[in-house]
Amino acid sequence: MSEPTNGGPGLPQQRKIVTEIPGPKSRALQERRLKAVPPGVGSTLPVYTVAAGGGVLVDVDGNSLIDFGSGIAVTNVGNAHPEVVRRVQQQVAAFTHTCFMVTPYEPYVEVCERLNALTPGDHEKRTILVNSGAEAVENAVKIARYATKRPAIVVFDHGYHGRTLLTMTLTAKNMPYKEGFGPYAPEVYRVPMAYPYRSTEDGPATAAKVIDQISKQIGAHNVAAVLVEPILGEGGFIEPSPGFLPAIAEFAEDNGILFIADEIQTGFGRTGRLFACEHEGIVPDLITTAKGIAGGLPLAAVTGRAEVMDAVHGGGLGGTYGGNPLACEAALAVFDALDADRITAKAARIGEIMLPALRELAAGDPRIGDVRGRGAMIAIELVKPGTDEPDAALAGAIAKACHAQGLIVLTAGTYGNVLRFLPPLVIPEDLLHEGLDLLAGAIAETR
Structure with a gap:
């Protein structure tokens, strides 16, 4: 029997069945x-x-x-990681909430600094903190539309981005996520995904079809952003065919379209790199993170190029609980654990x-x-x-x-x-x- 590597003190690391499941x-x-x-x-x-x-x-x-679930890719560093517990307990004894938009606090700023440094690319960045992956995606779309002054968002077959009105619109699968919840948000366009198991085409060939479809059916000049999971999560853990994402990213850059990487399920070490887009050398303009960010506490973020993030007017971004101090302290412990563990x-x-x-x-x-x-x-x-x-x-x-x-x-x-x-x-x-x-x-x- 192994000794516990994380979690509550003395929790034995063994399978033990004493009743039927569920008991x-x-x-x-x-x-x-x-x-x-x-x-x-x-x-x-x-x-x-x-x-x-x-x-x-x-x-x-x-x-x-x-x-083998990790709360759907949340507890990357384990449940109740000792440093997460310590920092959260220390913070909860100090204060639980002031609202960063009323009186700010250092942990929020430090989390943003750390995300600006950890996410791909050496350009200047800014970060906002919110509560959930869906909220992060919503804000990324808001920011992209505001910064580009364009309406259209391009998403991909088999993609999943959340359950709110906008994010279920962005999500491909109807049942159970969308059935009966329409009408959906406008100016969202879906294009094919390079799904190796179910396609005979290579990545660049599929990308060429996607680019042609965007150009003819939407107009590249109308597209604010392409939004994609570097490895698709709910859609079936699909790794896009090699060369597909780089071709899409190049097309986006050439046409003033922002590339948004949804790393909500893939981020913080899950794929063997800190972020999945690093496997193909992609540097996104905006990146959304959540799930593994704070050891189980609700926190999410949008990190992006400074000129894009700074485009939004004062007061245009925020939320009552976004960047709660307890979740921020948990995230700082997770960031330290990424290296230490x-x-x-x-x-x-x-x-x-x-x-x-x-x-x-x-x-x-x-x-x-x-x-x-x-x-x-x-x-x-x-x-x-x-x-x-x-x-x-x-x-x-x-x-x-x-x-x-x-x-x-x-x-x-x-x-x-x-x-x-x-x-x-x-x-x-x-x-x-x-x-x-x-x-x-x-x-x-x-x-």
Whole structure:
């Protein structure tokens, strides 16, 4: 049994199943939930958490589950990282809120300074802090439109950017994110994504089609920004074909279009680099971050070129809770941990372990159509044997089998047929291997 690398003091890093999953106490809480919370708020696995850290999550029944979800790529440095806890406790004893727009405070400024230094590019930058990824994307679009005086925003097939009116408009997948919630925001245009598993074209060829479509159907001079996830998250952990994103970025630069990188799921070491756009040498004009930024506390940011960010008039950006001091202190602890805990190296190591193991499983199972990912952002795409027809039912069955054995996994994908794996970047390697063994067993169980 490994010693905990993070999380609550003494939390054993082991899988331990003492009841069925979910257990009786979780089921009782679920009954209460159903009477208090609308069904529109879903849960992947209704086990109710009392402790988490390192690579495990402990529920109210005493079960200890292996975590391959990280709260959807949030707890990169682990739950309850000691420095996150220390800095938040210190701050909460001082004050919880003043509103930065009323009386500011140093942690907000320091987080912005650190993001300006950490994000790609050596140009002068500015940062604003908000509460969620969707809010960051909304503000990035606002800023891009204001700075360019252009209305159109270009997004991509399979992309996901949030659940608010604007961000669900930007999101590609209808169900469950958009169904019944229209009408949607105007001046949003969707173009193809270079999806290697489902395309015979290379990246530059797909980019050429996209550029042609933008030029003919929208007019490049009308486009404020192109908005893209460097690796698509909810859409199925799609790595765009090599050369696609650089070609789009070059077209944007040549036409006065801002390139916005949505790094909300990919940022802060998740892919083995600090930011996923670094894999192809892309320097975005604006970058949105959230999820892994503050160790589980709600915080998000827009960082961008100084001349773009400074274009907005005074009072045009902000929000009551944006850059809350507790979340800022948590983020500063996370930034320190990125170096001190060698987070990007740990993410790369997770990929070195998981990808070969999953490819070995795929070699013996025609239902696994594709294995893909970078660092600790990895997925398998499930299809009907001998075809590329998506098999969402199989993905759900495998996930259910994993959950029953105490392994938390998530589904994703436009077609619902992708299993995605997002372990905390501090997960002990023995737990990682055990989780892979459980996954292999679940896949075999569904044959």
